[in-house]
Amino acid sequence: MTQTADTRKRIITTGARQVHSRGFNATGLQNILSEASVPKGSFYFYFKSKDDFGAELIDYFSEFISGIFDRHLGNTALSPLKRLDALFDFYISFFSGNLCTMGCPIGNLSLELSDANELFRHHLNSAINRLIGQLADCLEEAISRGEISSDIDPHDTACFIFQGFEGALLHMKVVKTVSPLESFKRYLVRYLSVSSAKQD
C-alpha cells in the first residue's frame, strides 16, 4: 500500500471508530485527523469533500457488517436457521462485552443523517439492502431445505428481521442489557416456527 493510501485508510478507520461511538455530528473532523496523526490542512488531499468522506465511512461500515453477516450466514456447516441463530448469538456476545454501547453504525447514521443528506441516504440504503439481501438468501435456503414454510416470503421476512434487529439494538442502548436482542431472537424463532406449523 502506498503511503497516501495507507494514510487515507487510517483516516477512515479512525473516523469510523469515532463516528460509531459518538455519531456523525458530534465527531469533529479535527479530532479524527488528530487521532490519525494527519496534519489538519491535508484532509482535502485525501478526500474531495466532507460529504465524500461521510459516504466512504458509510461504505466502510457496510463492508464491515456485511462481512460479519457473511461469516455467519454463509457458514454451510450449519443449517440456514442455525446460521441465523449464530449471527444473533455473535451480536449478543459482542454487546455483552461492550456494555451495550455503540449499537449498529448503519442504524445510528440512518436516524441521524437520512433527512439531512441525500448522498448519505443513498449510501445507507445500499448498505441496508445488502444486509437484507444476505438475510433473504439465508431464508430462501431455509425454505428450499424445508426448514421453514414456503409460505414465508424471504425478502419481506428479511426486512422484518433487519428492522426488528435495529429496534432491539435501539432498546438495548437505552436499557443497557442484551435482553432486547435475546427476546427478539426468541420471537423470530417462534414466528418462523408458528408460521411454518400453520402452513403444514
Added chain:
Amino acid sequence: MTQTADTRKRIITTGARQVHSRGFNATGLQNILSEASVPKGSFYFYFKSKDDFGAELIDYFSEFISGIFDRHLGNTALSPLKRLDALFDFYISFFSGNLCTMGCPIGNLSLELSDANELFRHHLNSAINRLIGQLADCLEEAISRGEISSDIDPHDTACFIFQGFEGALLHMKVVKTVSPLESFKRYLVRYLSVSSAKQD
C-alpha cells in the same frame, strides 16, 4: 400562565421542533433561542443547565407521544386489536404526509444520546417504559376479551411491538416510503393471529 412560564414553554416547544428535525447535537442552543425570540444571555434564567433542558425536552416528547398512544389505545369504542391498528394507521398517515422524515424523537434520541449521557438515558428509558406499558395494557385487554391467545405475554409482546415499530421507522427514514410501517403492521397481525391459532 406567567410570562416566565410562557417563555420557558416556548423555548421547549421550539427546541423540540428543531431537535426532532435535526437531532440534539446538530441543534445549536443559539438557533433555538433565536427562533423563540429569547435573548441568548437569558437561557440560564429558565433552565439550570443544558442537561436539564435536554431532559425536559425528552419528557416533553414522552408526554406528546404517550398522548397519541392514549388517544388510540384508550379508545374503548374499538376492540383492543382495532385500536392497535388505528395507532399504526395514524402513524402511516402522519408519515405519508411529511415525506417520511423526522421519525420518532424518542427513538432518534435513544440512538444519539444513550451512550453519552446517563441523565438523558434515564429519561429515555422512562419514556420507552411508559409507551411499552400502554401497549401492554391494550394487549392485556385483548387477551381478557379473547381477541388474542392468553399464551401471548403482554409485556414481552409490547416490547416487541415497540422495537419493531422503531426499526420500521428507521427503515422508513432511509427508503422514504411508509412501506416498512405497513409491512410491520401486517407481520404483527399475522404473528398475533398465528400465535393465537396455534394455541386454540
